[in-house]
Amino acid sequence: MIASPTNVALVTGAARGIGLAAAQRFLADGWSVALLDMDDDGLRAAMETLAVPDRTIALHCDVADRQSIARDIAAVGERFGRLDALVNNAGIAVFKPLMDTTPDEWQRVMDVNLTGPFLMTQAAVPLMRDSGGGAIVNITSISSLRASTLRVAYGSSKAGLAHFTKQCAVELAQLGIRVNSVAPGPVDTAMAKQVHTTEIRSDYRDAIPMARYGLEEELAEAIFFLCSDRASYITGQILAVDGGFDAAGIGLPTLRGERKNG
Numbered sequence: 001m002i003a004s005p006t007n008v009a010l011v012t013g014a015a016r017g018i019g020l021a022a023a024q025r026f027l028a029d030g031w032s033v034a035l036l037d038m039d040d041d042g043l044r045a046a047m048e049t050l051a052v053p054d055r056t057i058a059l060h061c062d063v064a065d066r067q068s069i070a071r072d073i074a075a076v077g078e079r080f081g082r083l084d085a086l087v088n089n090a091g092i093a094v095f096k097p098l099m100d101t102t103p104d105e106w107q108r109v110m111d112v113n114l115t116g117p118f119l120m121t122q123a124a125v126p127l128m129r130d131s132g133g134g135a136i137v138n139i140t141s142i143s144s145l146r147a148s149t150l151r152v153a154y155g156s157s158k159a160g161l162a163h164f165t166k167q168c169a170v171e172l173a174q175l176g177i178r179v180n181s182v183a184p185g186p187v188d189t190a191m192a193k194q195v196h197t198t199e200i201r202s203d204y205r206d207a208i209p210m211a212r213y214g215l216e217e218e219l220a221e222a223i224f225f226l227c228s229d230r231a232s233y234i235t236g237q238i239l240a241v242d243g244g245f246d247a248a249g250i251g252l253p254t255l256r257g258e259r260k261n262g
């Protein structure tokens with residue numbers, strides 16, 4: 001085993017989007033990072049972009065596959081000798097109405113978005129404990145906090161992940177492991193591009209007090225903060241990083257327009 005002098009983070013879904021931005025944020029602060037993803041080509045491209053082979057490892061893994069996870073956590077231990085942060089970021093979206101969502105679609109969304117973080121957390125805790133503790137951040141969504149149409153599977157999986165966060169925070173505090181969630185509003189990643197039409201984009205700008213999508217880097221900053229020692233007394237929290245979207249329950253666009261014009 002090669003012990004690493006630097007802190008080590010494992011980020012799931014790290015081949016692109018919020019996960020890749022989080023990996024970059026950890027690396028910028030001198031951490032080593034294990035990038036885990038099921039997209040082999042994406043992982044290869046991410047490793048080439050990052051270009052720090054001495055502080056990165058690529059792990060090809062489906063977060064719903066228990067055997068692969070056990071193998072990959074062992075690989076992190078062998079390569080870096082420790083684990084200080086786990087970011088459960090990998091997620092998928094099926095945006096369909098209740099009556100059109102098939103049991104297979106429901107199951108896959110639950111497997112990736114909820115069971116995946118459960119399996120990853122179970123597998124990572126012993127290495128984190130042996131490293132003297134650490135932090136876990138689960139990436140939920142505005143859809144874990146507020147309901148909307150077409151989010152029956154996705155929103156339910158993310159709400160489950162939000163509560164799983166609190167369960168783990170309570171249980172793992174005694175091991176020195178903090179557990180929090182970051183709940184993004186819309187962020188302009190490949191996932192959002194796939195499901196957000198021009199009309200949806202315009203509606204989001206109307207509904208979000210800051211009137212724009214979030215940036216991957218802004219999510220990465222919140223994730224990094226919660227994993228850092230600066231968040232040493234924060235656990236069990238769901239931090240919405242959403243330009244005020246969650247806060248604006250009755251923030252009607254018309255009223256905001258009147259305020260601006262008045």
Ligand SMILES: NC(=O)c1ccc[n+]([C@@H]2O[C@H](COP(=O)([O-])OP(=O)(O)OC[C@H]3O[C@@H](n4cnc5c(N)ncnc54)[C@H](O)[C@@H]3O)[C@@H](O)[C@H]2O)c1
Nearest residue numbers: 013015017018038039062063090091141186187189190191
């Ligand atoms: N983009 C948004 O607007 C938004 C909003 C709220 C929440 N989120 C959440 O943020 C997280 C990241 O989203 P993103 O927009 O960067 O997504 P993305 O689709 O751009 O990237 C997700 C990454 O996860 C990987 N992945 C998917 N399923 C996997 C699996 N089973 N095992 C391993 N890797 C897997 C993909 O290959 C991809 O590289 C997700 O959990 C998503 O639900 C995103």
